[in-house]
Amino acid sequence: MSKQKNKESVDNGNTAVFHSKTKVTITYILIIVIGLYIASAFYTEAYPNLIIAGMPVVIDFVIYDFFPPNLKYISTVLKALIETWNMALLSTTLSVIFALPISFLAAANINKNKVFYQVVRFLLNIIRTIPELILAVLLVAFMGIGVISGIGALFIFSLGILAKLISETIEAIDPNPLEAIRATGANTIQVIRYAVIPQILPQYTSYALYVLEINVRASVILGFVGAGGIGIILKQQTSLFNYGNVSTIILMTFIAVTIIDFVSSRVRERLL
Numbered sequence: 302m303s304k305q306k307n308k309e310s311v312d313n314g315n316t317a318v319f320h321s322k323t324k325v326t327i328t329y330i331l332i333i334v335i336g337l338y339i340a341s342a343f344y345t346e347a348y349p350n351l352i353i354a355g356m357p358v359v360i361d362f363v364i365y366d367f368f369p370p371n372l373k374y375i376s377t378v379l380k381a382l383i384e385t386w387n388m389a390l391l392s393t394t395l396s397v398i399f400a401l402p403i404s405f406l407a408a409a410n411i412n413k414n415k416v417f418y419q420v421v422r423f424l425l426n427i428i429r430t431i432p433e434l435i436l437a438v439l440l441v442a443f444m445g446i447g448v449i450s451g452i453g454a455l456f457i458f459s460l461g462i463l464a465k466l467i468s469e470t471i472e473a474i475d476p477n478p479l480e481a482i483r484a485t486g487a488n489t490i491q492v493i494r495y496a497v498i499p500q501i502l503p504q505y506t507s508y509a510l511y512v513l514e515i516n517v518r519a520s521v522i523l524g525f526v527g528a529g530g531i532g533i534i535l536k537q538q539t540s541l542f543n544y545g546n547v548s549t550i551i552l553m554t555f556i557a558v559t560i561i562d563f564v565s566s567r568v569r570e571r572l573l
Contacts, residue, residue, distance in 0.1 A: 370552055371545035377534065378553045385530035386557075388448055388523075389516035392455035397509045400463035405493060407468035410476065425468075428461035433519050437528040451520060451528030458519070459512045466508045467501065474500040507569045514565050517558055 342348060405411045407425055412418045436454035444450045478496040487495070524532015531554060538546040 366544040367548040370548040374546045374549045378550050381531040381534050382557055385520045388451050388520045388530050392452045393459055393513045393516050395456050396459035396463055400460050403464045404467035407464055408471035410472055425461055425464050433458040437523045437526050441527045446527035448529035451523045451530055454528060455516045463508055463512055467505055470501050470504045510565045510569050514562055517561050
């Protein structure tokens with residue numbers, strides 16, 4: 302059988318990259334994807350010629366309105382950036398603390414009660430389906446405009462992501478240490494302490510840093526709905542057509558996010 306497959310994959314001494322059935326499948330998938338793109342263009346009226354025709358206007362807008370950035374506005378942007386960073390850091394810290402015990406309840410190899418396990422997984426699925434922007438809108442309606450609403454929205458959003466990632470990591474760990482410690486008569490807390498935590502600690506820290514990156518970017522958007530951070534002044538300056546200030550905000554946000562991403566990625570590479 303293996304000889305026959307090898308024979309099919311070899312053509313005049315040249316090894317075929319893909320099997321013929323794979324090529325047909327890929328072709329069908331490409332045709333469907335291209336068809337969906339075309340249907341989407343007709344439905345939204347986003348024709349390529351309109352994009353090409355509007356490109357000079359966009360370029361002129363960027364060159365003549367966004368430049369030069371207003372350097373006198375840097376101090377104001379810096380204060381808002383610090384507030385944004387504090388929002389992301391506090392919400393991530395809270396979610397990291399609360400996500401750990403929830404993750405154990407959402408892991409099948411720790412939580413042996415199937416009904417309780419399914420209930421926890423279902424609640425986490427609900428949390429993850431609500432975007433952070435919708436959460437911010439709801440919290441602003443309940444708690445008012447300000448940083449607290451943004452922190453709450455990011456906390457709930459991060460909790461869903463972290464609990465999901467950590468619970469799947471727990472379910473994938475080596476079961477032998479768990480069974481060995483259970484055989485000594487250890488209770489669930491002791492099993493978690495001595496068999497689970499040492500195995501998940503690098504991934505747990507890595508996920509926390511990854512969520513921190515996400516929250517820094519997300520906190521920029523939350524300001525548009527009044528949930529604090531640099532998004533508030535970005536919305537204000539855009540409404541007032543102060544494009545020099547808008548350019549300064551975008552430039553400094555880009556630099557800050559790039560630095561945070563770089564540092565976080567390096568730390569995560571060393572952990573994994």
